[in-house]
Amino acid sequence: xxxxxxxxxxxxxxxxxxxxxxxxxxxxxxxxxxxxxxxxxxxxxxxxxxxxxxxxxxxxxxxxxxxxxxxxxxxxxxxxxxxxxxxxxxxxxxxxxxxxxxxxxxxxxxxxxxxxxxxxxxxxxxxxxxxxxxxxxxxxxxxxxxxxxxxxxxxxxxxxxxxxxxxxxxxxxxxxxxxxxxxxxxxxxxxxxxxxxxxxxxxxxxxxxxxxxxxxxxxxxxxxxxxxxxxxxxxxxxxxxxxxxxxxxxxxxxxxxxxxxxxxxxxxxxxxxxxxxxxxxxxxxxxxxxxxxxxxxxxxxxxxxxxxxxxxxxxxxxxxxxxxxxxxxxxxxxxxxxxxxxxxxxxxxxxxxxxxxxxxxxxxxxxxxxxxxxxxxxxxxxxxxxxxxxxxxxxxxxxxxxxxxxxxxxxxxxxxxxxxxxxxxxxxxxxxxxxxxxxxxxxxxxxxxxxxxxxxxxxxxxxxxxxxxxxxxxxxxxxxxxxxxxxxxxxxx
Numbered sequence: 001x002x003x004x005x006x007x008x009x010x011x012x013x014x015x016x017x018x019x020x021x022x023x024x025x026x027x028x029x030x031x032x033x034x035x036x037x038x039x040x041x042x043x044x045x046x047x048x049x050x051x052x053x054x055x056x057x058x059x060x061x062x063x064x065x066x067x068x069x070x071x072x073x074x075x076x077x078x079x080x081x082x083x084x085x086x087x088x089x090x091x092x093x094x095x096x097x098x099x100x101x102x103x104x105x106x107x108x109x110x111x112x113x114x115x116x117x118x119x120x121x122x123x124x125x126x127x128x129x130x131x132x133x134x135x136x137x138x139x140x141x142x143x144x145x146x147x148x149x150x151x152x153x154x155x156x157x158x159x160x161x162x163x164x165x166x167x168x169x170x171x172x173x174x175x176x177x178x179x180x181x182x183x184x185x186x187x188x189x190x191x192x193x194x195x196x197x198x199x200x201x202x203x204x205x206x207x208x209x210x211x212x213x214x215x216x217x218x219x220x221x222x223x224x225x226x227x228x229x230x231x232x233x234x235x236x237x238x239x240x241x242x243x244x245x246x247x248x249x250x251x252x253x254x255x256x257x258x259x260x261x262x263x264x265x266x267x268x269x270x271x272x273x274x275x276x277x278x279x280x281x282x283x284x285x286x287x288x289x290x291x292x293x294x295x296x297x298x299x300x301x302x303x304x305x306x307x308x309x310x311x312x313x314x315x316x317x318x319x320x321x322x323x324x325x326x327x328x329x330x331x332x333x334x335x336x337x338x339x340x341x342x343x344x345x346x347x348x349x350x351x352x353x354x355x356x357x358x359x360x361x362x363x364x365x366x367x368x369x370x371x372x373x374x375x376x377x378x379x380x381x382x383x384x385x386x387x388x389x390x391x392x393x394x395x396x397x398x399x400x401x402x403x404x405x406x407x408x409x410x411x412x413x414x415x416x417x418x419x420x421x422x423x424x425x426x427x428x429x430x431x432x433x434x435x436x437x438x439x440x441x442x443x444x445x446x447x448x449x450x451x452x453x454x455x456x457x458x459x460x461x462x463x464x465x466x467x468x469x470x471x472x473x474x475x476x477x478x479x480x481x482x483x484x485x486x487x488x489x490x491x492x493x
Contacts, residue, residue, distance in 0.1 A: 009313040016310035017320030020063055023194040023306045024321060025328065027351070029217060029336060030344035031066040032295060034132060035074040037083060039217050039336050040225035042066045043329045044294040050322015053285040053297070054315055058278030060271050062264040062304035063318045064285055066295040068351045069120075069256050070249070072127045073387045074295060077245050079143065084293075085236055087229035091290025092237065093249035097283025100250075106258065106275035113398040115371040117259055118357055119378025120252070120391050125355030126383050128348050135345035136172030137165040138215045145383040168214040168342040171207060175199045175346035194306065196347050203343035217344070219337040222329045227293040248388035249286075249296055257282045257299040264301070267308045302351070370401045407432045409457075411440050420449040426456035431463035441471055446478055452485045 024046050032042030049064035078086055100106070130148035134141035137159045142151050159165045182195035193201075207214060236242045261273040278299075285297050307317055328335075357364075357375075365372040378394030385393075407430040414422040421444055429437065444450060452472070454460060472483040 010316065012311040012313050013317040014320060016307050016312035016317040017324065019194065019310040020303050020307045020312075020317065020321040021324035021328075022197045024063070024065055024303050024325065026196045026200045026339075026344065026347055027068070027300075027302070028066055028325070029339065030347045031068055031071055033217060033341060033344050034071050034128070034135065034348050035066075035295060036078045037074070037086070037295065038220045038225045040220060040222050040329065040333070041294045043222070043325055044226065044292055045289050045297050046325045047322050047329065048285050048288050048292070048294065049297050050318055050320070050325060052288050053281050054319040054322055056277070056281035056284060057274060058281040059261045059264060059273040059299065060315055061268055061308055061312055061318070062261055062273075062299045062301075063307050063321065064257070064282065064297050064299045065303060067253075067256060067298040067300050068128060068348060068355070069124050070253065070296055070298065071348070072124055072131075072382075073245075073248055073252065076386055077249075081236065081242060081245070084227065084229060084233050085242070086295075087227065087290045087293035088233045088237065089242070089246050089249055089290070090286050090294070090296045091229065092246050093253065093296065094283045094286030094288070094290055096246070096250045097254055097286060098280050099283075100254070101276045101278075101280030101283055104276050106254075106277075106279035113371075113374065113395070115368075115374040116378055116391065116394040116398050117255060118360075119375040119394050120255075120382065120387075121355040122357060122375065123379035123382025123390055124387065125352040126379060128352030128355070130383075132345040132349045132352065136169055136342045136349065138168040138342060139165055145386075149383070164213055167212050168340070171203050171212065171214060171340055172342035172346040172349075174206070175203045175343045176350055178202055179347065179350045200339060200343045200347065203346075204339050207340045207343075208338060212340075215341040217336045217339045217341060219333055222333060225293075228291055229293060244388060248391070252387070252391065253282065253286065253296055253298045254279055260299040260301045260304060264299075264304045264308060267305065270313070370405070374398050374401060403430070404432055409433045409437065411437065413440065413444070418448070420451050421445070422451045422453065424453040424456055428459040429454075429457050429464040430459070430461045434464060434467055437464065438467060438471060441468075441475075446475060450475070450483045452483060455486060 028042035028046040029039045030042075032039045035042075046065040053064040074086070077089055081089070127145045127148070130145065130152070131141045133152070134148070134155060137155065139155065139158060142148050159169055176199075178199035179195050182190050182198060184190075206212070207216075237246075258275055258278065261275065261278055265272050282298065289295065289297055303321075307321075310317075312318075361372065361375075364375070374394060374397050377397055378390055381393040382390030384390075407428050409425055409427040409429045412424045412426070416422075423441070423444070425437070441452075452468070454468075468485070472485060475483050
């Protein structure tokens with residue numbers, strides 16, 4: 001239950017809730033538009049994130065809502081399966097999160113390679129940047145990530161030839177400029193309004209003042225946008241592609257939420273996150289969002305950081321931010337209809353840039369080259385294929401890199417005069433190191449006795465043991481002197 005905070009905490013929570021609301025509003029709307037769904041669905045997810053997840057146990061200060069990191073996956077799901085099926089996907093993903101949290105799987109999500117997560121976010125950021133460049137010019141983006149990149153020269157030509165596209169791009173570029181420069185303004189100005197809200201507000205004001213003929217957000221109404229999935233919509237769950245999409249939603253939303261929780265815990269001195277309870281809270285929120293036919297949610301680091309930095313002390317701040325979103329959606333829905341799409345696209349371009357860890361790449365390459373390769377390959381795979389397949393490629397590469405790293409084996413060959421050749425192996429002998437081991441052994445002379453000492457191995461897998469036995473047998477058949485193996489069963493696994 002939500003405890004009643006002390007008066008001082010309540011004042012801070014109230015102030016923090018307004019800050020988070022102002023940060024969340026343009027992001028909720030922009031993410032929905034970029035996902036190809038009605039703008040109101042983004043607000044609904046933000047409301048559920050505040051009013052439902054906000055009161056549940058788990059992490060006390062992080063804020064949930066629609067996330068830029070899921071925009072690409074939602075867009076692909078809507079294009080492939082339709083808007084009606086989106087509710088089914090989100091609902092089933094939410095129930096799956098609830099089950100995983102109940103079974104204490106929350107802590108295991110922290111075992112996911114950081115390089116894969118960074119690569120996932122970088123890939124999402126690149127797809128957002130390339131895709132929203134088209135939206136900034138009021139033009140339709142190609143569906144595939146690689147086509148978005150290949151189409152950039154044609155985009156430049158189209159913008160140059162069309163006055164409306166050029167005007168929209170000017171508004172979008174101005175919005176990006178405000179987002180970048182806002183923090184450089186005096187604190188009394190930059191502290192009064194969050195950068196995303198100020199940028200969108202200025203773009204909206206400029207569009208209205210000059211009556212610019214560019215695309216605006218289409219408004220349907222809050223209640224009209226709520227479309228709970230029908231029973232017939234659940235029949236598609238028998239399809240492998242749909243189940244794969246559900247799995248992708250579950251894994252990515254859970255990982256992003258729990259990594260966000262770990263980051264938020266480092267920002268404050270309050271209670272630490274219970275990862276299993278937080279996973280269940282996210283599952284409950286997604287189940288409600290799915291029932292309402294809204295966007296999926298995750299814990300969002302941008303809103304969470306704003307909440308902590310604004311001085312929040314309890315869960316009341318995130319609950320109140322949901323109240324403000326609800327009041328806005330109920331009382332001022334027409335305000336959405338004056339917002340230019342190019343401005344919201346610019347907000348997401350800026351958000352996409354922040355997802356690409358440009359500053360960390362060079363130090364990572366210098367210190368942990370393998371991790372940098374995993375990050376880069378994951379991002380590239382997401383851009384060239386899709387989010388789910390790209391993450392799978394990253395996970396497989398991370399596992400392969402780890403397996404290669406821990407399968408280090410050292411071979412020491414001693415040849416004293418005409419006596420026996422002593423070969424000792426230390427470390428972990430796995431099939432990954434077989435070429436090195438066999439090349440070294442097969443190069444040894446066959447006319448001298450060989451003593452092969454395996455007692456220094458910590459691990460000897462079945463493939464290596466079989467290969468070494470076969471090599472010894474062949475050597476004994478072809479050579480004039482035998483091979484003697486010692487410690488051959490040591491460390492066998």
